[in-house]
Amino acid sequence: MNLLSAKFKLVLGEFTLKVEIEIPIHGFTVLFGPSGSGKTSFLRCISGLERAPEGFLQIESETWQDEKKGIFIPAHERKIGYVFQEMRLFPHLNVEENLRYGLKRHTPQNGDALFSQIVDIMGLGSFLSRGSRSLSGGEKQRVALARALLTRPRLLLMDEPLAALDTKRKQEILPYFQRMQYELNIPIFYVTHSLNEVLQLIDTMLLMDQGKIVAAGSVEDVLSRHDLGRHLGHTLVGTVLDTTVVRQDKEFQLTVLKFNAHTLYVPRRDVSPGDRLRIHIRAEDVTLAVAPIEEQTSVLNVLPAQVIETRPSVEDECKVDVKLDIGCHLLASITKKSLFHLNLQSGQNIYAHIKAIRMAHEFD
Amino acid sequence: MDIPSLDYQPIILTLQLAAVTVLVLLVIGIPISWWLAHTRTRFRPVFEAIVALPLVLPPTVLGFYLLIILGPHGWIGKPVEEIFGSPLSFTFTGLVIASTFYSLPFVVQPLYNAFEAIGKDPLEAAWTLGASKWDAFWTVASPMALRGYITAIVLGFAHTLGEFGVVLMVGGSIPGRTKVLSIEIYDRVETLDYSQAHLLSAGLLSFTFLILLIVYYINRKLPIHVS
Numbered sequence: 349m350n351l352l353s354a355k356f357k358l359v360l361g362e363f364t365l366k367v368e369i370e371i372p373i374h375g376f377t378v379l380f381g382p383s384g385s386g387k388t389s390f391l392r393c394i395s396g397l398e399r400a401p402e403g404f405l406q407i408e409s410e411t412w413q414d415e416k417k418g419i420f421i422p423a424h425e426r427k428i429g430y431v432f433q434e435m436r437l438f439p440h441l442n443v444e445e446n447l448r449y450g451l452k453r454h455t456p457q458n459g460d461a462l463f464s465q466i467v468d469i470m471g472l473g474s475f476l477s478r479g480s481r482s483l484s485g486g487e488k489q490r491v492a493l494a495r496a497l498l499t500r501p502r503l504l505l506m507d508e509p510l511a512a513l514d515t516k517r518k519q520e521i522l523p524y525f526q527r528m529q530y531e532l533n534i535p536i537f538y539v540t541h542s543l544n545e546v547l548q549l550i551d552t553m554l555l556m557d558q559g560k561i562v563a564a565g566s567v568e569d570v571l572s573r574h575d576l577g578r579h580l581g582h583t584l585v586g587t588v589l590d591t592t593v594v595r596q597d598k599e600f601q602l603t604v605l606k607f608n609a610h611t612l613y614v615p616r617r618d619v620s621p622g623d624r625l626r627i628h629i630r631a632e633d634v635t636l637a638v639a640p641i642e643e644q645t646s647v648l649n650v651l652p653a654q655v656i657e658t659r660p661s662v663e664d665e666c667k668v669d670v671k672l673d674i675g676c677h678l679l680a681s682i683t684k685k686s687l688f689h690l691n692l693q694s695g696q697n698i699y700a701h702i703k704a705i706r707m708a709h710e711f712d
Numbered sequence: 713m714d715i716p717s718l719d720y721q722p723i724i725l726t727l728q729l730a731a732v733t734v735l736v737l738l739v740i741g742i743p744i745s746w747w748l749a750h751t752r753t754r755f756r757p758v759f760e761a762i763v764a765l766p767l768v769l770p771p772t773v774l775g776f777y778l779l780i781i782l783g784p785h786g787w788i789g790k791p792v793e794e795i796f797g798s799p800l801s802f803t804f805t806g807l808v809i810a811s812t813f814y815s816l817p818f819v820v821q822p823l824y825n826a827f828e829a830i831g832k833d834p835l836e837a838a839w840t841l842g843a844s845k846w847d848a849f850w851t852v853a854s855p856m857a858l859r860g861y862i863t864a865i866v867l868g869f870a871h872t873l874g875e876f877g878v879v880l881m882v883g884g885s886i887p888g889r890t891k892v893l894s895i896e897i898y899d900r901v902e903t904l905d906y907s908q909a910h911l912l913s914a915g916l917l918s919f920t921f922l923i924l925l926i927v928y929y930i931n932r933k934l935p936i937h938v939s
Contacts, residue, residue, distance in 0.1 A: 396839075397836050397839065397840070422839070423836075423839040424841075424843055424844050425842075432833070432836075436833050438852055439834075439856065449838070449841050449843070450841030453841060453843060499841055
């Protein structure tokens with residue numbers, strides 16, 4: 349397994365990037381965090397576009413930067429692909445020339461097999477001879493991604509690749525990202541603000557704030573860390589669950605999901621039975637009750653749960669975070685007053701009412 | 713009316729001077745413009761002002777200083793004379809050096825503007841695709857700056873064609889060596905040979921207008937590349 353070991357300290361005006369991390373890289377790793385938290389600077393340091401005066405970067409056994417030994421491999425000699433938010437296609441070249449720009453510099457001969465493969469994966473066959481200006485935003489981003497992939501990168505860096513696109517185009521391009529990952533298996537560092545993209549793509553999360561990495565781990569783990577509310581924003585603290593689509597309920601226009609032994613109802617989505625669907629339940633969308641009042645509530649999803657522990661909220665003095673067991677962990681955020689009234693104890697059996705579920709359609 | 717016989721020598725000399733000057737200016741102007749467009753030094757306005765100086769300076773002032781520097785006692789002219797046996801003033805080489813200074817802003821400004829408009833973004837993309845800085849300059853920045861190159865070449869050429877004051881100071885008016893078109897016209901007027909002056913002036917006017925016209929047409933056809 350590839351291991352990335354990085355240590356950078358970089359001062360840019362008022363902002364200081366200071367990161368130190370060693371993680372295995374495989375699949376999608378997201379760099380998540382508010383704007384100005386240093387995600388892009390971190391990517392630029394990895395790519396060699398930015399040179400941190402104090403820096404160390406090693407991928408597997410290859411050292412790309414070690415300022416103590418005066419080692420700095422310039423960007424064009426690193427085996428990385430970089431997909432920029434603004435795509436940066438070369439306007440004086442057509443689509444095929446754009447694609448071949450990196451290919452011929454890395455694979456001067458016999459690059460045609462790879463070329464056909466990537467063009468096929470990204471669905472670019474029909475507009476190779478078009479000028480890069482005539483493409484839509486989504487098409488440009490596919491060309492930019494294919495262009496980077498054709499350099500056979502060891503690591504692909506994607507800096508908010510969908511931020512410039514509208515929701516519909518984002519949905520169109522996400523399957524290409526998943527297909528690319530599935531067929532080529534290149535490790536990817538992916539910068540985004542979007543929970544939707546995280547739910548659809550991401551395995552590992554690096555949470556950044558104010559130039560530092562504040563948490564690293566699986567998406568499920570990081571998003572359920574109630575102590576990270578300050579960095580994540582309270583709307584993101586919650587539980588990520590992998591569910592399976594059971595059936596469509598035509599009468600009430602709902603989609604029925606299953607996870608462990610539980611059944612969940614969500615507004616109808618365009619999915620088929622058997623599809624996997626990753627959902628996100630915000631801690632503040634979970635309310636607790638000591639009795640199963642299913643008959644007297646408008647809340648559709650009520651799950652039996654057991655209290656594991658309660659902790660005062662770091663972010664909000666009137667709130668308590670409650671960790672529940674529903675076959676896996678479920679995080680709830682309630683007021684101290686509610687806690688007092690319910691008198692919750694560890695091990696107590698209660699009912700979790702889930703007011704809202706956010707979801708993303710996962711490619712399978 | 714007599715059809716005046718034309719002396720071609722000044723015309724050929726002028727075209728040679730303009731062509732050589734543009735070549736020299738490209739060689740030194742491209743790196744200067746590139747550096748100006750990408751430097752982060754806070755003294756950039758100082759360098760911009762220096763490059764723009766010949767635009768507003770009276771040509772006689774520029775010519776005067778060049779004459780001193782290039783002359784037999786100047787800090788360039790003197791060593792040159794010691795090595796080659798003659799100073800630079802009143803020679804074709806001296807004229808080329810003078811014209812290079814004189815037309816510098818006309819070559820540097822369009823290139824600088826073009827490079828600055830392109831910015832660093834496409835270059836970074838090229839670097840991450842495996843192109844070295846040199847490679848990316850020729851395969852990305854230069855093709856994108858094509859309009860800037862054409863404008864620079866034409867303006868540099870046209871401006872050198874019409875040079876007068878600097879040439880007069882540095883080169884004098886030696887037939888076949890330093891007597892360029894504008895000096896020839898001046899001499900003709902001085903000797904009241906208006907028919908020759910008319911012919912040469914009209915020729916220069918039409919020629920200059922024509923090349924500018926061609927450039928503006930080409931530029932209309934070429935896309936502007938900005939990132």
